[in-house]
Amino acid sequence: MSVEHPDQRTVEQLLGREPESSQPSPHDPGDGSLIDDPALDAPLVLGGRSLHEVTEIVCGYAERPAPKWWLPALLVSAATAGVGTMMILYLIITGVGVWGLNNQVNWAWDITNFVFWIGIGHAGTLISAILCLFKQKWRTAVNRSAEAMTIFAVTCAGIFPAIHVGRIWFIWMVFPIPNANAIWPNFRSPLLWDVFAVSTYATVSALFWYMGMLPDFATLRDRADRRLRRALASGGARSLPDTLRAYIYGVFALGWRFSNRHWHRYEVAYLILAGISTPLVLSVHSIVSFDFAVSVVPGWHTTIFPPYFVAGAIFGGFAMVLLLLIPARELLPNFKDLLTLRHIENMAKILLVTGMMVGFAYAMEFFIAWYGANEFEFYVFMFNRAVPDWLHESGAPYWWAYWTMIFCNVVSPQVFWFRRCRQDVRIVWVVALLVTIGMWFERFVIIVTSLHRGWMPAQWHMFYPTIVDILTFVGTFGIFMTLFLLFLKFLPIFPMAEIKAVMPQADPHPEPEEAPAVSGARGDDPEAAGGAAPAPAPAHPEEGR
């Protein structure tokens, strides 16, 4: 559908020019989701869906049998998670010597993986908190799954600092617990700040996620309850799955009954949680970066680290959101109506912006290493990272890691300057994959290339990962995917109440003159609007009300 604002045509005609024929994107599905006109809102829900259809679609994912690919995918993920767990047990039983660490490189994949996962965990809170404060309505399509991803990523992240201490039975010493020896932790250490930052972040993200899901649990409870009542009324037996749903979702819904007096306090509370989560998300990765920046290791001791880490975290987090949701969008029925191409395009733009920020940070670190005239710092950037060892006699053996990072994080998102690339989900997915790889390498470059050459050549050691290093990292992907697949099957994967609140039907004072033909879902009456849009697929046709 060619979308052009009538005013634009008038201006063109007044200027005596033929109106330029707008070139529709080859990926434009013709549903109005890619409107470029700032005077028009792109519809957030496609297909002229009614409120009831949104409920049917979202609850359908949790109530209907899982798609065929779900169980095999879960088994593979769970098996991978099992391998990771075995590796962790092996590490705890044997000691950290099973990793490839040496005297010089005493942090390597463990902390790389920790920073990688905690960074991925930042997109969820960014979407739910910062975009909420900026009233970006499009966040409703992705916030639930991004928040879920946050919690699962923080779970994976939390494993590494806990197990890297070696004697995990002493991990309680990081908390200020009164003990017989009167030993207290050192509150002036950034590593202790990190304990508080990450545990606070995990807790607050979980509270935020739960609070958002509360009304949706109540919807699932009410639907199960209705089916049970109908079964009893018609003399049938109670079905076990519905009984379980009514009880389990019911317990989690805490008796939420959609009262507007409750909604009022709920919205105030949600806004406050968003308000405190915004500085929280910025503080967490800043504090993670203090683990490095507060030390005196050349390559780590830089003041640019906090903003640079935060930008990188958002960058990596959005890449992971895209990496997971683009396949989910293809595989789950009706997902595309709630997560439109416009949402994907917006996230691609965020990848471009944060990718540029990260690229700026890479350049600025390098510039300051030179401008600061500290020869050790300059050496780290020049000869530990950038100059390959085949170009210079003391060049970097890890040059490929550095240049992989530059290619994936700085070069690859540049394709998003082009509209066609932002709107092609295949290209977006490939770039998201590259960014995820690049962000892992960024942390590897920061940690290993700074450490592997000490102050004297006698302290120069290469780091080689062992099979335990590799399988532990792969195992955390298994844990992450297992949790995510369970989420897709059993929880409300879209915030139904929030989506309904941004739909045209939610407007308490609709404008009667609004033309329903502009975009599929704008009109107040879904039947009238449905005529302009492509015929919507039935939500779940065989299910009566």
Added chain:
Amino acid sequence: MALADYLPIPTSKLPAPLRGPSTKFVLEDGTPVHGMLAQYSKTPDLVHAVEAVRDAGYKVWDSFSPFPIHGIEESMGFSRTKLPYIIGVAGLSAAAMGFLLQWWISGDYPMVVQGKPFTAWQPFVPVTFEIGILITAFTTLIGMFAFNGLPRHHHPLYQSERFLSSSDDKFFVYIEATDERFDPEATRKLLEKTHPDHIELIGQRD
């Protein structure tokens, strides 16, 4: 709101003084009337209805919608919640306690690290901030539930099968029988003027 609304047991199982005020109207089977429920299908209809109920001077009543409606506070005529003040006090106190905790611990167990002063305030900023945020988040959630009288896994409204649609796509106005203006005839007339899909009486059972 009666005290019973906050307790995690069905109202009917409570001793009489806790049960809240009883009503003079009864249903055909003798059950006391708890309130009158009207159902609507569209957001603007609900907004018009709650404005009518507000203007008629009712006090003990509520409306229900599957999503928060913009500006419903004014339409229903209730004032803004005091929740933010409580949260602010709790968060700032928690941050202060967090600072004192670090200051006391670092003085009680002085550790020489790079010759830095033991109780300088600067290194305590990150943990003070995080503790403040953590307690603020808990206060927000728990305070919201407490003000809403939740968790409450029972309510007379759930006798109505229609009311289950409040979580899907229907809107409701509910006027409780404890309101001094409540009268089965007059209240029904008022609600009928707002063009509801359906009106029903709810008995005091949960």
